[in-house]
Amino acid sequence: MAPELMDLTAMRDRVAAGELKAEDLCARALADASRHAGLNAYHETFADEAMDAARRVDADRAAGRPLPPLAGMTVAVKDNVATRRGRTTCSSRMLEHYRSPFDATAVERLERAGAIVIGKTNMDEFAMGSSGEHCRWGRVANPWDTRRVPGGSSAGSAAAVAAGLCAAAIGSDTGGSIRQPASFCGIVGLKPTYGRISRWGLVAFGSSLDQIGPMTRSVRDAALLLDAMSGVDERDSTVADRPPTAIADRVEMPIDSLRVGIPRQYMSDANDPEVNAAVQASAEAFRAQGATVVEVDLPLTDVGISTYYVIAPAEASSNLARYDGIRYGHRAAITPGEDLAALYARSRSEGFGPEVQRRIMLGTYMLSSGYYDAYYRRALQVRRRIKEEMDRAFASCDVLLGPTAPSPAFPFGSNADPLAMYLCDVYTVNTNIAGICGISLPAGYAEREGAMLPVGVQLQANAFEEERLLRAARMLERGMADRVGAHRPPWAA
Amino acid sequence: MTDASTNALTAAQVAHVARLARLEIDHAAAERYRGQLAAVLGHIAKLDAVDIQGVEPMAHPFESSNRLAEDEPTAGMPVEDLLRNAPAAEGRFLAVPKVLAEES
Numbered sequence: 001m002a003p004e005l006m007d008l009t010a011m012r013d014r015v016a017a018g019e020l021k022a023e024d025l026c027a028r029a030l031a032d033a034s035r036h037a038g039l040n041a042y043h044e045t046f047a048d049e050a051m052d053a054a055r056r057v058d059a060d061r062a063a064g065r066p067l068p069p070l071a072g073m074t075v076a077v078k079d080n081v082a083t084r085r086g087r088t089t090c091s092s093r094m095l096e097h098y099r100s101p102f103d104a105t106a107v108e109r110l111e112r113a114g115a116i117v118i119g120k121t122n123m124d125e126f127a128m129g130s131s132g133e134h135c136r137w138g139r140v141a142n143p144w145d146t147r148r149v150p151g152g153s154s155a156g157s158a159a160a161v162a163a164g165l166c167a168a169a170i171g172s173d174t175g176g177s178i179r180q181p182a183s184f185c186g187i188v189g190l191k192p193t194y195g196r197i198s199r200w201g202l203v204a205f206g207s208s209l210d211q212i213g214p215m216t217r218s219v220r221d222a223a224l225l226l227d228a229m230s231g232v233d234e235r236d237s238t239v240a241d242r243p244p245t246a247i248a249d250r251v252e253m254p255i256d257s258l259r260v261g262i263p264r265q266y267m268s269d270a271n272d273p274e275v276n277a278a279v280q281a282s283a284e285a286f287r288a289q290g291a292t293v294v295e296v297d298l299p300l301t302d303v304g305i306s307t308y309y310v311i312a313p314a315e316a317s318s319n320l321a322r323y324d325g326i327r328y329g330h331r332a333a334i335t336p337g338e339d340l341a342a343l344y345a346r347s348r349s350e351g352f353g354p355e356v357q358r359r360i361m362l363g364t365y366m367l368s369s370g371y372y373d374a375y376y377r378r379a380l381q382v383r384r385r386i387k388e389e390m391d392r393a394f395a396s397c398d399v400l401l402g403p404t405a406p407s408p409a410f411p412f413g414s415n416a417d418p419l420a421m422y423l424c425d426v427y428t429v430n431t432n433i434a435g436i437c438g439i440s441l442p443a444g445y446a447e448r449e450g451a452m453l454p455v456g457v458q459l460q461a462n463a464f465e466e467e468r469l470l471r472a473a474r475m476l477e478r479g480m481a482d483r484v485g486a487h488r489p490p491w492a493a
Numbered sequence: 494m495t496d497a498s499t500n501a502l503t504a505a506q507v508a509h510v511a512r513l514a515r516l517e518i519d520h521a522a523a524e525r526y527r528g529q530l531a532a533v534l535g536h537i538a539k540l541d542a543v544d545i546q547g548v549e550p551m552a553h554p555f556e557s558s559n560r561l562a563e564d565e566p567t568a569g570m571p572v573e574d575l576l577r578n579a580p581a582a583e584g585r586f587l588a589v590p591k592v593l594a595e596e597s
């Protein structure tokens with residue numbers, strides 16, 4: 001296997017063993033990022049700093065100093081996660097020149113574990129989008145077929161991992177923004193339980209839904225990055241009061257008598273046939289390893305999108321009210337005689353792209369006087385019902401298996417209607433609404449217009465059951481290796 | 494909320510929401526939003542079919558009590574670091590354009 005398509009764990013082990021140099025791996029990733037600039041995965045890379053850090057790791061190894069768990073491994077960071085180095089733009093004109101005065105806790109912890117931040121990745125503006133098309137710095141392409149979207153909103157992170165432009169990446173997931181692009185790009189994407197990883201330094205979109213998570217080329221890599229990033233943080237009062245996870249050392253252990261539930265509502269005829277086939281093949285792979293596969297009932301699956309598109313825009317309209325052109329961000333020019341309200345409104349209208357403005361409008365409307373109870377309060381009531389329904393399902397099974405998205409990657413421009421785009425999130429939003437954990441991993445392919453496109457499946461587990469989730473995912477990854485290993489993205493050559 | 498009259502937003506409603514949202518939206522954009530928002534609101538009407546009788550709203554994934562920090566002073570961020578991102582600054586202050594009319 002070419003070094004750029006090894007997973008992070010393999011690279012790390014070979015660096016530690018002296019078989020590969022961190023410097024060479026880093027140089028290769030940077031060279032490939034330049035060579036594949038057409039993917040538009042990165043907004044910026046930190047070549048000099050990354051190479052220096054990689055050389056220090058090689059020197060440490062040569063000197064026999066102990067290496068931390070992610071020593072010398074390049075990690076790409078979604079551009080809504082604050083880094084002191086470079087800019088944090090959220091792929092928005094609003095934050096075009098924004099330089100964070102601090103590092104996000106997740107970034108700080110990855111670096112403490114030895115990781116090298118190689119660059120910032122392009123995304124749908126403010127994490128609002130499912131295609132990577134709503135990016136101020138140009139759309140991101142899918143390494144499997146550059147006529148198609150990589151998914152979103154963690155578009156550049158997914159493309160960079162799939163094309164070998166980094167060892168691993170982090171993204172953020174508010175309604176599927178890690179898992180859906182992972183599915184479209186043939187990689188692993190983990191949305192941890194709400195509260196597992198500090199949100200300090202993650203630019204707020206939907207504060208009760210947002211989570212940072214790893215995007216990797218293997219399940220064991222996801223475990224390694226989760227272990228490094230999780231745990232209490234005094235700067236985020238919504239982090240669960242739990243110790244960091246320690247799953248990487250246990251992820252290879254299969255789960256005895258695993259019970260896998262397939263929600264009947266997930267196996268819709270509206271899914272592309274290869275999507276349902278990937279779920280069936282996954283069920284077979286589980287059975288072959290002694291798991292029981294049962295059908296479960298989640299009748300509220302269908303109202304997830306409606307619930308999500310109340311809660312997320314409502315929270316976004318409130319969170320994005322801070323961008324007023326005064327303290328930071330884009331400031332428009334006003335003419336003498338115009339008032340402060342004009343300065344705010346013009347700065348916001350110039351700074352935010354159409355999808356962001358649409359969601360702010362939607363959220364503002366639903367929170368406005370006379371509509372609050374009918375929309376927001378009702379959605380929060382449905383949210384509790386969805387959570388209770390999930391809890392009931394998890395009483396009879398350990399993990400839920402289903403599609404990540406109804407289709408493989410779609411061509412650019414094919415979901416121009418906002419509502420059509422929103423409906424793509426049907427299988428991922430309820431994970432965030434219930435605050436539980438979910439992972440997408442590769443499970444097959446669909447051939448479209450001569451290109452092989454990856455198809456992912458999703459596993460979900462109840463809150464703080466990441467160990468169970470990742471061990472089950474590792475079983476599935478092992479069981480599907482022959483089926484999944486057959487192809488690789490042409491752009492990773 | 495499901496009746497046709499609320500899903501069919503009026504131009505005046507869109508203008509009102511834009512004002513509340515502090516967005517400056519021209520006529521063409523307002524018309525576009527009118528249709529797009531109505532379509533999304535129409536879809537959201539699915540919520541009406543869910544029985545929510547007596548269900549407590551769930552604003553947050555897990556119910557936890559407030560975690561309080563020790564009441565000890567800590568260093569804030571240096572003013573210079575924060576002003577680095579200001580669109581305009583004068584000394585240690587944010588600068589804004591003149592927005593108040595002259596007293597006559």
